[in-house]
Amino acid sequence: MDTATAPRALFESSGVKALLDQLDAELIGLAPVKGRIRDIAALLLIDKLREEQGLQSTPPSLHMCFTGNPGTGKTTVAMRMAGVLKQLGYVRKGHLVAVTRDDLVGQFIGHTAPKTKEVIKKAMGGVLFIDEAYYLYRPENERDYGQESIEILLQVMENQRDDLVVILAGYKxxxxxxxxxxxxxxxxxxxxxxxxxxxxxxxxxxxxxMLQGLNYRFDGPAAHAFGRYLHLRRQQPHFANARSVRNALDRMRLRHATRLFDSQSALSKEQLCTLQAEDVLASRVFGMAPSAPVLQEVTR
Incomplete structure (x- = not known):
C-alpha cells in the first residue's frame, strides 16, 4: 500500500467533518440538502487527493442555486458551505457576503458597475450569496441597469471561479x-x-x-398549544418556516415577560424560563381559527 492519504482520514483532519456535523446539529431536517453538501465536500476532497498524486485536475465549478421558501436555511447552509470551501483550500478566506439587488444595481447611469465590482471585491476569497437573484433582471423596464450587473457577475464567475463561489437564491x-x-x-x-x-x-x-438556546422551554400545555399554532399559521399567507417560528417565539417571550412583570412576588428560575399556554394562546392566529371547537380543544 502506498503512502497516499485515505479519504476518511483527510475528511477528519481537514475539519470538514466537524463543519458538516455542526450543520447537521444546527439545522433540523433538510436531509436532501445536507446530502448534497456532503457530495460536494466529497468531490473537493477527492480532487485534493488526486492533486496530491500528481493527477491533472481542473478546479470544479461550484457556483450554486439554492431554491425554496423563506426560512428554510439557505443562508445558514451558504455560511457552512463557505467554511467547507475554506477548509479544503478552495477559497482563501471562507467568508460569506450576502447581498440583494439593491447592493449591486445603481439607479443612474454609471452607478451599477462600481457597486457590483465593490461587492465582488469584498466577496473574493469566499462566497457571494445573492438573495432573490431574479430581481437583477427586469426586462419590462428598458432603463433598468440589472443586466449590467449580471454581465459583470458572469465574467467573474467564469474567470475567477477558483477564488469566488456565487450562490443565487430565491423561489424556485x-x-x-x-x-x-x-x-x-x-x-x-x-x-x-x-x-x-x-x-x-x-x-x-x-x-x-431555539428556546433551548435562549434558556426557555414550553410546559406541557404550552407545547400542545404551540403545535396547534403551527398547524394554523402554516395555512396562512406569508409563512416563512423557521423565520416565522423565531418571530412567534419572540412575541411569546414578550407576553411571558408582561405576565411576570405584573407579579407581586419573587420569581423563581422555573417561572423565568417557562412559557405557559396563555403566552401562546394570546396570539391572534387563534382568532383566525376555522371553528370554536378547535380553540376549545387547545385550551383544555
Missing part, C-alpha cells in the same frame, strides 16, 4: 424563469439545491432548539 419558479431568460447565467450554475418546507414536527423541533 422565479429562479427557473430567471435562468430561462439568462442562459449565460444558467450555464455557469453547476449545482441546483432545493430546500423543502419544514413539516410541523420539524418546526416544533426547531422551536424547542
Amino acid at each position: 419558479d422565479r429562479m427557473d424563469t430567471f435562468f430561462g431568460s439568462n442562459p449565460g447565467m444558467a450555464s455557469r450554475i453547476a449545482h441546483h439545491i432545493d430546500f423543502p418546507d419544514y413539516s410541523e414536527a420539524e418546526l416544533m423541533q426547531i422551536a424547542e432548539l
Whole structure:
C-alpha cells in the first residue's frame, strides 16, 4: 500500500467533518440538502487527493442555486458551505457576503458597475450569496441597469471561479424563469439545491432548539398549544418556516415577560424560563381559527 492519504482520514483532519456535523446539529431536517453538501465536500476532497498524486485536475465549478421558501436555511447552509470551501483550500478566506439587488444595481447611469465590482471585491476569497437573484433582471423596464450587473457577475464567475463561489437564491419558479431568460447565467450554475418546507414536527423541533438556546422551554400545555399554532399559521399567507417560528417565539417571550412583570412576588428560575399556554394562546392566529371547537380543544 502506498503512502497516499485515505479519504476518511483527510475528511477528519481537514475539519470538514466537524463543519458538516455542526450543520447537521444546527439545522433540523433538510436531509436532501445536507446530502448534497456532503457530495460536494466529497468531490473537493477527492480532487485534493488526486492533486496530491500528481493527477491533472481542473478546479470544479461550484457556483450554486439554492431554491425554496423563506426560512428554510439557505443562508445558514451558504455560511457552512463557505467554511467547507475554506477548509479544503478552495477559497482563501471562507467568508460569506450576502447581498440583494439593491447592493449591486445603481439607479443612474454609471452607478451599477462600481457597486457590483465593490461587492465582488469584498466577496473574493469566499462566497457571494445573492438573495432573490431574479430581481437583477427586469426586462419590462428598458432603463433598468440589472443586466449590467449580471454581465459583470458572469465574467467573474467564469474567470475567477477558483477564488469566488456565487450562490443565487430565491423561489424556485422565479429562479427557473430567471435562468430561462439568462442562459449565460444558467450555464455557469453547476449545482441546483432545493430546500423543502419544514413539516410541523420539524418546526416544533426547531422551536424547542431555539428556546433551548435562549434558556426557555414550553410546559406541557404550552407545547400542545404551540403545535396547534403551527398547524394554523402554516395555512396562512406569508409563512416563512423557521423565520416565522423565531418571530412567534419572540412575541411569546414578550407576553411571558408582561405576565411576570405584573407579579407581586419573587420569581423563581422555573417561572423565568417557562412559557405557559396563555403566552401562546394570546396570539391572534387563534382568532383566525376555522371553528370554536378547535380553540376549545387547545385550551383544555
